[in-house]
Amino acid sequence: MQEGSKRLRGVLQSLVSEGALTTEQSQLVNTRFEALEGVQTRKSIFAEIAAYLGGAFVIIAAIFLAATIWDEAPRAARVGSLAGLSILLLVISHILSDVNAMRLRLTSVLSMGAAIAATAAIAFSYESGNSAPWGPFLAGAVISLYSFIRYRHEILHIGAYGYLFITGFMILSIFGKIEPEDSVAYPFYWVVLASIWLYLAWTRMIDQTLGYLIVSATFFIATQFLFVTDHRLVSYLIAVVITPTLGWIYLQDRRWPLLLGSVAITTLITGEFVAATLGGSLGALLGLLAAGIALITTSMVAIRKAQHSS
Numbered sequence: 534m535q536e537g538s539k540r541l542r543g544v545l546q547s548l549v550s551e552g553a554l555t556t557e558q559s560q561l562v563n564t565r566f567e568a569l570e571g572v573q574t575r576k577s578i579f580a581e582i583a584a585y586l587g588g589a590f591v592i593i594a595a596i597f598l599a600a601t602i603w604d605e606a607p608r609a610a611r612v613g614s615l616a617g618l619s620i621l622l623l624v625i626s627h628i629l630s631d632v633n634a635m636r637l638r639l640t641s642v643l644s645m646g647a648a649i650a651a652t653a654a655i656a657f658s659y660e661s662g663n664s665a666p667w668g669p670f671l672a673g674a675v676i677s678l679y680s681f682i683r684y685r686h687e688i689l690h691i692g693a694y695g696y697l698f699i700t701g702f703m704i705l706s707i708f709g710k711i712e713p714e715d716s717v718a719y720p721f722y723w724v725v726l727a728s729i730w731l732y733l734a735w736t737r738m739i740d741q742t743l744g745y746l747i748v749s750a751t752f753f754i755a756t757q758f759l760f761v762t763d764h765r766l767v768s769y770l771i772a773v774v775i776t777p778t779l780g781w782i783y784l785q786d787r788r789w790p791l792l793l794g795s796v797a798i799t800t801l802i803t804g805e806f807v808a809a810t811l812g813g814s815l816g817a818l819l820g821l822l823a824a825g826i827a828l829i830t831t832s833m834v835a836i837r838k839a840q841h842s843s
Contacts, residue, residue, distance in 0.1 A: 608657060615654035622647035623676070631684050641688035644680035648673040648692065667703035674700040687743055694747055697726060717764050720755040724771060727751035735782060742788050749779065749794020756798055760805055772802040 626643035629636045652673035656666055674696035681689035701722045727748045734744030752775045759768035776795050783791035 612654050612658045615650050615657065619647045619650035619654060622650060626680070637684060637686055638688070640684055641680070641686040644684070644689060645677060645692045648676040648680070648696065651676055667700060667707060670696060670700040670703055685739070687740065690740060690743055691747070694730065698723065698751070701726060717759065717767050720758045723751050723755040727755070735786070741786065742790060745788045745794070746790035749790045749797070752794060753797055756802060760802070769802060769806060772798050
């Protein structure tokens with residue numbers, strides 16, 4: 534509709550310049566069209582809200598109805614119903630596609646619903662015993678990642694990354710019986726995943742602000758997980774590499790999650806390092822001091838770079 538308004542204004546201006554319309558007539562037509570555009574926009578919003586509410590009511594009703602017979606239903610019926618739901622949601626999302634913003638949002642929600650339904654279907658299809666349920670999450674990761682590559686919406690961005698974040702963690706558990714707190718492989722996977730996502734955001738293959746925010750959060754979680762599980766040296770080394778990398782990218786592409794992630798990692802790691810070596814309140818104060826110096830230095834460099842480029 535906004536593109537239509539621009540075209541209409543261009544046509545009206547040309548007609549006024551040709552003398553076919555007066556300025557008053559042009560303004561009247563433009564005012565009436567903008568009023569109609571506002572009505573259509575509100576109708577679209579209400580239609581989208583109604584679709585979400587209707588879907589929520591259907592899901593709630595289905596859950597309560599299924600709860601009465603779910604335990605007695607055979608496994609094949611439960612798996613078949615969830616698999617059918619996943620396929621149905623995928624088909625509907627494919628039909629809706631990404632014609633406009635509203636349908637793209639609906640497509641994204643339905644695609645994530647299909648991924649979740651597929652995860653549940655495979656989870657009910659077999660007995661995993663004590664092993665991590667990597668199979669169901671792998672199916673959900675494939676569906677959500679495929680949908681994200683095709684539609685590139687924020688909902689699918691978060692959903693696909695969340696599935697990859699958890700699925701890789703579970704897949705690692707099938708290669709050995711080592712607990713997460715006893716191995717650096719698990720947080721190192723998060724570091725690798727975040728590094729790949731950092732490259733995708735840097736090359737503008739995904740939304741940069743959301744991508745950088747996810748990357749910074751993952752690096753922060755990985756370093757803290759390593760520190761809490763007594764892999765402190767590895768945590769320090771990763772932070773030494775990650776923090777200047779995020780800072781350098783921030784100087785090239787000023788997205789606030791990069792600065793936030795760099796400062797947050799520096800603050801916690803420095804404070805933890807000093808507290809672990811010196812201990813007491815002195816460690817906390819020195820960590821806070823180091824974080825402040827890092828923030829001021831980064832800001833000064835960014836301001837100087839901005840002044841030179843302007």
